[in-house]
Amino acid sequence: MSVEKETEEKIFEAARTVFQKSGFEGARMQEIADTANINKSMLHYYYRNKDNLFFEVFKAGVKKIVPQLLAILDKDIDLKTKIGEIVEFYYLTFKEDPQLPAFIIYEMNQNTTRFKSFVKDHGIVLPQSYIDQVNTAIQAKLIKNIPPKQLLMNIVSLCLMPIVAKNMVQMLFQFDDDNFQNFLNERRQIIPEFILAGIEYKEVK
Template identity: 55%
Template sequence: MTLKKETEEQIFLAAQRVFQKKGFAGARMQEIADEADINKSMLHYYYRSKEKLFLEVFQSSVKKIFPQLVEILSSGDDLETKVKRVVDFYYNTFKKHPTLPSFVIHEMNQHPNRFKEFINSLDVEVPSQFAEQLKSDIEAGRIMPMKPAHFLINIVSLCLMPVIARNMVQTLFSMDDDEFENFLEERKELVPKIIFSGVKR
């Protein structure tokens, strides 16, 4: 008997890497076992099935993206600070887990209803105070008029898309890995500027 907790954790971490890279359909239990350096039977011993192992990884991945976002939006900060915190949070998270967002999106699109149920079970909701805060910044001319949904989707789009489509960006603009890292760093400053670009003159 090695330590039970360690083995289970090893499997989970390996599964996370493989699922996030290959997706559920593309992942192989053998590959996860190899990645964890653990016998393939152990995967079933601890998680019963590929499906159950996947679900744990998927739900844990979703939790990395949404609750933190809502937590920042619910804070007492002013809007500009919130936006900067969201941008920072996303770029730091995806630096550690580059394939996390495309994984969540791909699997969410495979099972939309399962995803909806899980999100609802987390009750992550955009705080009602947020809409008023946005309205006041719009009236002050700091942000161009738009609904809260557009505002949030804009931030998320500008942060996530370059990470998801990294290969596209590097190919089209002939960037090597260092240049791409630098590109992302530049966006940390650029994205909040765009979001707070005020009304068109």
């Protein structure tokens, strides 16, 4: 009958906060317990150990980033629209959860195994439809010649890098938090324009 969150969920949310802030090695079980406002031994009761708890947080993070990207790439829509959707999706996702991409990318470099099982379980594959779409556009001379994976790498780089390197960017550009958020917001328009010009995109009439 309680309207409060279940203990297990409270623990998970706290773990998400602490792991994303400090990483696996930097995170402390005690800090997770304090953040969740529960007893430390409850962490072990529900999740057995630190590795387990971490992996749940990690998996949830990957799920928030990767499948949606692949789904957009697989959509039967114009390339221009597709690029716009990716930029918007990442902008909105990381506005809510700014530490997520740095967390996932860093932890994946630390331990590839963690991700491999995830890829296997969820059938994570770059959609062939996207590859075909880009190659077709190239042959039709609608865009200039660029390998589809390179194009995707460019799109994702432009979206993620500023957020992954937040402190570095703020420091070099002397941005406070407001300036930084405005900078990101400005990119919602700049990135699609930049990419479309970069591939010399020509509209289909």
